[in-house]
Amino acid sequence: MAMSSLVQCHVGWCCLTLQRWQMNCQNRTLAAWTSATAQRTHKQKRLAEQLRMAKVRPSILWRAGPLGRRALHTSFTSSQEVMLTSERYGVQRLPFSHVSDSDLAFFEHMIPGGVITDPEELKPFNVDWLQSVRGSSKLLLRPRTTAQVSEILRYCNERNLAVNPQGGNTGLVGGSVPVFDEIILSTALMNQVISFDSVSGVLVCQAGCILENLNQYLEELDFIMPLDLGAKGSCHIGGNVATNAGGLRLLRYGSLRGTVLGLEVVLANGSVLNCLTSLRKDNTGYDLKQLFIGSEGTLGVITAVSILCPRKPMAVNLAFLGCQSFSQILETFTTCKGMLGEILSAYEFMDDRCMKLVVSHLKLSNPVTESPFFILIETSGSNTTHDQEKLNNFLECVMASGLVTDGTVATDDKKIKTLWALRERITEALTYDGYVFKYDISLPVEKLYDLVIDTRVRLGRSAKNVVGYGHLGDGNLHLNITAESYSHTLLDAIEPFVYEWTAKYRGSISAEHGLGFKKKHYIQYSKPWETVLLMQQFKAMLDPKGILNPYKTLPSSS
Numbered sequence: 001m002a003m004s005s006l007v008q009c010h011v012g013w014c015c016l017t018l019q020r021w022q023m024n025c026q027n028r029t030l031a032a033w034t035s036a037t038a039q040r041t042h043k044q045k046r047l048a049e050q051l052r053m054a055k056v057r058p059s060i061l062w063r064a065g066p067l068g069r070r071a072l073h074t075s076f077t078s079s080q081e082v083m084l085t086s087e088r089y090g091v092q093r094l095p096f097s098h099v100s101d102s103d104l105a106f107f108e109h110m111i112p113g114g115v116i117t118d119p120e121e122l123k124p125f126n127v128d129w130l131q132s133v134r135g136s137s138k139l140l141l142r143p144r145t146t147a148q149v150s151e152i153l154r155y156c157n158e159r160n161l162a163v164n165p166q167g168g169n170t171g172l173v174g175g176s177v178p179v180f181d182e183i184i185l186s187t188a189l190m191n192q193v194i195s196f197d198s199v200s201g202v203l204v205c206q207a208g209c210i211l212e213n214l215n216q217y218l219e220e221l222d223f224i225m226p227l228d229l230g231a232k233g234s235c236h237i238g239g240n241v242a243t244n245a246g247g248l249r250l251l252r253y254g255s256l257r258g259t260v261l262g263l264e265v266v267l268a269n270g271s272v273l274n275c276l277t278s279l280r281k282d283n284t285g286y287d288l289k290q291l292f293i294g295s296e297g298t299l300g301v302i303t304a305v306s307i308l309c310p311r312k313p314m315a316v317n318l319a320f321l322g323c324q325s326f327s328q329i330l331e332t333f334t335t336c337k338g339m340l341g342e343i344l345s346a347y348e349f350m351d352d353r354c355m356k357l358v359v360s361h362l363k364l365s366n367p368v369t370e371s372p373f374f375i376l377i378e379t380s381g382s383n384t385t386h387d388q389e390k391l392n393n394f395l396e397c398v399m400a401s402g403l404v405t406d407g408t409v410a411t412d413d414k415k416i417k418t419l420w421a422l423r424e425r426i427t428e429a430l431t432y433d434g435y436v437f438k439y440d441i442s443l444p445v446e447k448l449y450d451l452v453i454d455t456r457v458r459l460g461r462s463a464k465n466v467v468g469y470g471h472l473g474d475g476n477l478h479l480n481i482t483a484e485s486y487s488h489t490l491l492d493a494i495e496p497f498v499y500e501w502t503a504k505y506r507g508s509i510s511a512e513h514g515l516g517f518k519k520k521h522y523i524q525y526s527k528p529w530e531t532v533l534l535m536q537q538f539k540a541m542l543d544p545k546g547i548l549n550p551y552k553t554l555p556s557s558s
């Protein structure tokens with residue numbers, strides 16, 4: 001399809017939005033603008049209150065937003081059927097104490113109403129979102145304050161009780177649920193905004209705030225969170241930081257290692273490490289917070305976060321394009337960076353098999369003609385006319401050169417969300433396809449899709465689907481393999497093959513999901529042994545008894 005017909009086909013979306021935008025601009029007088037700023041403090045208070053009042057939702061929501069909060073089809077009533085992690089993977093319990101009646105009495109006294117022991121209530125907290133790993137914890141604690149977390153950990157450390165910190169339980173590597181009977185320490189009730197500074201854009205909040213709630217809070221103040229992910233309706237900011245989650249906005253706003261300015265962390269012995277600064281620059285000694293970002297709850301429990309939030313972009317455009325080959329995706333990316341420059345905010349790709357899954361399992365519709373690959377490009381800027389002109393020039397260029405063969409653009413919020421859903425909901429669609437083996441790989445971009453092709457060839461008919469998608473702009477591939485059910489034989493065919501392949505090209509076996517339980521034994525494919533040894537030494541120093549999230553992230557040092 002030539003560019004002119006692309007404009008003809010989809011011009012309706014653009015024009016409508018453009019008119020609405022122009023009207024908005026006319027209505028937005030200077031007076032309204034100033035009063036909007038003045039109202040911020042009031043709004044902040046009201047929103048903080050709403051956030052505080054928000055009910056803690058025990059169910060897992062992957063998809064959220066105007067398309068509706070969508071609970072997964074997986075039901076926790078069937079969680080008993082998930083094989084115990086210890087059985088499936090043959091893990092030995094470490095010699096931690098068992099929770100006694102006097103331990104329960106202690107916790108009841110300390111956090112009345114925050115102690116859950118009912119096996120039915122505990123079920124969803126023992127099973128991961130993918131229903132692939134299951135622990136057998138008999139105790140869930142729900143503190144509200146840092147002081148309570150501190151008291152809990154001090155007690156557990158003395159008693160040698162293992163603890164599994166848990167946020168929204170949306171992790172994809174088995175890091176957020178217990179392996180045995182670890183006490184689950186949930187951040188769900190630690191969901192308050194502490195402060196927001198509209199000059200600096202720094203938000204300080206408790207670790208259990210749900211990402212989407214924070215984003216809504218900020219949007220009303222003309223700001224946004226610097227990260228966005230499919231699990232936003234359930235995941236907690238503390239869990240995001242503990243995982244160093246990347247997500248869909250990393251290309252534009254960078255990783256949490258840059259946007260997180262400060263952390264408050266409770267160490268295994270209960271001491272509170274207050275690094276909750278809001279400074280952009282602070283070179284006084286080692287940057288200790290970095291140690292906890294991405295440590296998956298193994299070094300301390302993150303209780304509060306200070307994070308730098310960007311202004312809400314005034315103009316957002318989205319292009320969803322069809323592409324005939326992976327090399328054309330790469331060339332389009334290079335062209336895109338050159339022509340869109342500072343307004344480029346996402347460059348995502350998915351293959352045709354992903355499209356088939358979202359269409360067949362979620363009944364979404366493909367807005368462009370069938371193609372081997374699809375690209376989603378988002379721009380976020382401050383001037384609609386300028387941004388649209390840039391995007392149109394870019395689209396004309398890639399269509400004229402044949403890099404892109406079909407496409408559609410959206411500037412209207414609803415349509416943007418509809419198009420984003422095609423990419424964001426792939427994870428959800430995969431869960432309808434059977435058991436999912438997940439790989440989250442960083443590679444030099446030009447090698448990214450070769451891994452999918454080689455895996456497909458290697459597995460042949462033993463896998464149901466082998467799909468590739470991800471954050472191409474960040475060099476991050478999500479390789480997912482589905483099968484009717486879990487199979488050791490299939491797992492052996494995939495691992496260590498995928499890790500060896502990744503190591504050969506000096507990639508990372510975990511780009512943004514962490515190592516958790518499932519990948520900890522493969523760390524050496526991406527890190528030299530000396531660095532793993534040093535990590536183990538840090539762990540031993542900060543948590544000598546190993547009570548924090550045991551069986552996760554690092555192979556044991558013995």
Ligand SMILES: O=C(O)CC[C@@H](O)C(=O)O
Nearest residue numbers: 230424427438439478480
């Ligand atoms: O399910 C996956 O493999 C990826 C999930 C998430 O990181 C995404 O980018 O959609």
Ligand SMILES: [Zn+2]
Nearest residue numbers: 247471478512
């Ligand atoms: Zn991702």
